[in-house]
Amino acid sequence: MPFGRFFDSPRGPFAQLQREMNQLFDTLVAPRLAVARGLVGRTFPPVNVYDDGAALTLECELPGIDQENLELYIAGDTMTLKGERPEVRCDENARMHIRERGYGTFNRAITLPVDVDGDKAEARFVNGVLRVTVPKSPQVMPKQVKVKTE
Amino acid sequence: MNTNETSRTPAVPEEYFLPPVDVMETADELVLTADMPGVSPEQLDVTVEEGVLTLHGRVSAEEEPASRKTVQREFLTGDYYRQFRLPRDFSAEGINASLKSGVVTIRIARDERSKPRRIPVQVEPAEAERRIEDKSGR
Numbered sequence: 001m002p003f004g005r006f007f008d009s010p011r012g013p014f015a016q017l018q019r020e021m022n023q024l025f026d027t028l029v030a031p032r033l034a035v036a037r038g039l040v041g042r043t044f045p046p047v048n049v050y051d052d053g054a055a056l057t058l059e060c061e062l063p064g065i066d067q068e069n070l071e072l073y074i075a076g077d078t079m080t081l082k083g084e085r086p087e088v089r090c091d092e093n094a095r096m097h098i099r100e101r102g103y104g105t106f107n108r109a110i111t112l113p114v115d116v117d118g119d120k121a122e123a124r125f126v127n128g129v130l131r132v133t134v135p136k137s138p139q140v141m142p143k144q145v146k147v148k149t150e
Numbered sequence: 151m152n153t154n155e156t157s158r159t160p161a162v163p164e165e166y167f168l169p170p171v172d173v174m175e176t177a178d179e180l181v182l183t184a185d186m187p188g189v190s191p192e193q194l195d196v197t198v199e200e201g202v203l204t205l206h207g208r209v210s211a212e213e214e215p216a217s218r219k220t221v222q223r224e225f226l227t228g229d230y231y232r233q234f235r236l237p238r239d240f241s242a243e244g245i246n247a248s249l250k251s252g253v254v255t256i257r258i259a260r261d262e263r264s265k266p267r268r269i270p271v272q273v274e275p276a277e278a279e280r281r282i283e284d285k286s287g288r
Contacts, residue, residue: 017168043224046224046225047222047224048220048222048223048224048225049220049221049222050214050218050219050220050221051218051219051220051221052215052217052218053217056221057218059225061187061188061225061252062187062251062252063185063186063187063251063252063253064185064250064251064252064253065251066251088172088174088181088183090174093176093177094174094175094176094177095174095175095176096172096173096174097173097174097175098171098172098173099172100170100171100172101170101171101172101183101184101185110222112221113221126190127187127188127189127190127249127251127252128185128186128187128188128251128252128253129187129188129252
């Protein structure tokens with residue numbers, strides 16, 4: 001897996017980032033919070049999962065991935081995302097100064113808190129963010145039981 | 151002094167994420183690629199001022215249903231902001247930015263003046279002959 005390939009390099013993105021951060025703090029008023037956010041050394045893709053009562057909503061950051069190269073599967077309580085992120089190609093006449101973005105294939109399975117009805121899932125991919133809404137499986141939804149008196 | 155100077159300068163957000171970038175230099179241009187998922191073209195500002203390139207992507211938090219419970223959170227959303235000092239031989243003249251699938255690509259053309267030129271070195275035949283004579287005479 002090429003993800004994380006540059007993680008250990010002393011001339012890699014972290015050293016570079018450190019230099020830039022220093023520069024940033026030298027030249028600007030220090031912000032309250034500046035967070036470096038990279039794909040390198042991180043689980044890719046990052047996923048947020050929300051419980052909306054009758055349905056689950058999943059958000060997933062997939063910058064630079066073509067819709068055609070993205071596969072989404074839902075079965076039971078598992079959502080699987082497969083795809084490939086293209087590399088910035090650098091030929092012999094070019095030089096790479098900074099490389100912080102990861103690239104390569106990914107295949108991630110996310111376990112959901114409950115079983116879902118994958119057939120009714122809706123997925124939208126906008127500006128590199130995938131949003132999936134999927135209803136919970138009828139089996140896991142609470143059923144009201146009529147209480148009878150004798 | 152240009153009075154518009156201050157209004158053109160984008161405000162630095164209080165909290166922001168530094169987007170990861172790739173920077174590649176070719177003979178003709180500098181290509182900067184930045185990951186800014188969630189940013190639409192209308193929310194992206196790319197400015198160059200006094201040799202400093204600024205990327206600012208605004209991400210407004212979506213309103214969440216009150217009944218929503220977070221099960222797992224692996225990323226936060228917010229503005230992206232990052233500045234780069236451009237090398238002297240790249241100017242704001244030939245710059246273009248595009249945004250696709252949350253990835254910003256900025257191409258900055260190299261100034262024509264600073265492109266490497268090959269200067270032909272000629273050895274005059276007479277000079278060459280004299281050198282050979284010097285060697286043989288030793």
